Amino acid sequence: MADLINIFEERGFIEKTTHDEELKDYIRNNKITCYIGFDPTASSLHVGSLIPIMALAHMQKNGHRPIALIGGGTGLIGDPSGKTEMRKLLNPEMIEANLSGIKKQLSRFIDFSDNKALLVNNNEWLSELKYIPFLRDIGKCFSVNRMIKAESYKLRLDSEEGLNFIEFNYMLLQAYDFLELFDKYKCRLQMGGSDQWGNIVAGIELIRKVKKDISFGITFPLIKTSNGAKMGKTAKGAVWLDSDRTSPYDYYQYWINTDDRDVARFLALFTFLPIEEIKDIEKLEGADLNSAKTVLAFETTLLAHGRDEAVKAYQAAASVFGERFVPEDYLMHSTVPRNSSKAEDISVPCSYINQDVLKLGIPAFKLFHEAKLTVSGAAARRLIEQGGAYVNDRRIEMFDEMITSNDIMHMEILLRSGKKRIHKIKIKQ
Known part of the structure; x- marks a missing residue:
């Protein structure tokens, strides 16, 4: 069986691990079950979720069984980790709708057929919990003094809003998730982002106290671009995995x-x-x-x-x-098209306009706004005044310059905002 820890380390996935040597031995010598939790706060995951998704996919590719745990129960409360203010509370109907979209996206990366991987909703057990037995059996295992020293709680305690009592319970519930998955599926490894370290350690401690057994944790680093930007954030907002959003x-x-x-x-x-x-x-x-x-x-x-x-x-x-040629002996396992292929614009954002409309002309700022290259007409004016608007690679100097039939090339007009965003206006006769 492949040495998965080495694979993770080589590829840059690991920030921290618990029980370093025991974890390596455990993964090398066993077919393991591991899990990562996903928050159902939206109907789509985004690029910022790709590290945990890829980690589960690597687990599966190397012979292990991944569990994607959807927080249908904890989602009703909200994880305070990494947040300076309370998350918006979701109702069960919203969570159920979000679960459907998330499962579809995860299925692109992970094979859930024949129990090769599991998609589990923690609402199955959390909604059945009784408060008094939970406090007696689980709550007694937690030290409040230790909890408030966790980074996820400290950030909120120091914020203006403070830490809500509902959120204070989150660590207990996530730890209970790990215990439940340990019991049901023999899951001994939880992975998550660096902000989840305190929650993961709490689960490991709970298993140790209740089951007198060992479990493990791995956290991933927060991935930023070299210029310091958070992964998946652009001027337009998040980069979603749902094709209807991005x-x-x-x-x-x-x-x-x-x-x-x-x-x-x-x-x-x-x-x-x-x-x-x-x-x-x-x-x-x-x-x-x-x-x-x-x-x-x-x-x-x-x-x-x-x-x-x-x-x-x-x-x-x-x-x-223009096409970028990728040589045959270059990153050879990629299936990118390597020979000159017919360049089609089927995926380029485009809209249609009658040629007659262009006889009178359309002000440039209006055309850029209608093409959704800016959020408003005022934003389109600013774009043009700052020199960031192009028509057929010609910079537009005046916001009210008229774009007419003289600008048609091969029955289309190419609009460009900055270096990256484009839109084609296709001409109907």
Whole structure:
């Protein structure tokens, strides 16, 4: 069985582990069950959730059984970890709707058939808990003095809003989840983000006290881009895994615009390409590094949206920005198209307009707003005044410049906001 801890360390997944040597021995010598919890606060996960998703997928690829625990019960309370104010409370109907979307997205990365992986909702047991027995059997195992020293609680205690008593219970409930999964599925490993360290250790302690047995924890580092930005955040907001929220084309564009310094690191974290091939591109620059970005964008889109959408996004980008050639001997395990393929713009955001309308012309700021390249007409004016608006790669100087039929090229007009965001106006006769 592959040495999964080494795989995680090589690819940059691990920040902390408990029981270091015992954990390594346990994973090397057993087919294990592990779990990660996912908050059902939205109907879609986003790029910031990819580290735990990829970790579970690596577990499965290496012969282990992952559990994706959806917090249908804890979601009714809200995790205070990493938050300076209380989360908005969700009702059961909202959570149920969110669960459906999350399962669909996880299924792109993890095979849930034939119990190869499990999708479990903690509402199954948390909703059945009785308060007094829970306090007697579980609450007695927790020291309030130790709890309030946990980073997740300290942040809230020091905030203006403070820590709500409902949230104070969250650590107990997450620890109880681990105990429940230990009992039901022999799950001995919990993984999560760095902000979950205190909750994970609480679960390990609870299992030790109640079951007199050992369990383990792994936390992942908070992944930021080299310029310090949080992963998955753009000027437009979060980059979602749901294609209705972030189109496969926009998802592809997010990855292809990766900072040069992050390409090798992100290939290791967010694709399954062999680490040896990834190490070979660490010193590349210029056009060669752009080819690596193409592979990164294609492979990440392939995982999240499937091959058809990844190919469409690749071809659409080629139709607008030109095709990037990826040599045959370059990151060889990638299935990115390597031969010149017909560049299609099927995935490029576009809209249609009658040619007659353009005879009179449309003010540039209005056209950019209608194409949803800005959130308002005023924002479109600012974009143009700051020199960030282009029509067919020609910079627009005046916000009220009229865009007319003279701007039509091959029965379309290409609008561009800054370097990255584009929109095609297709002309109807």
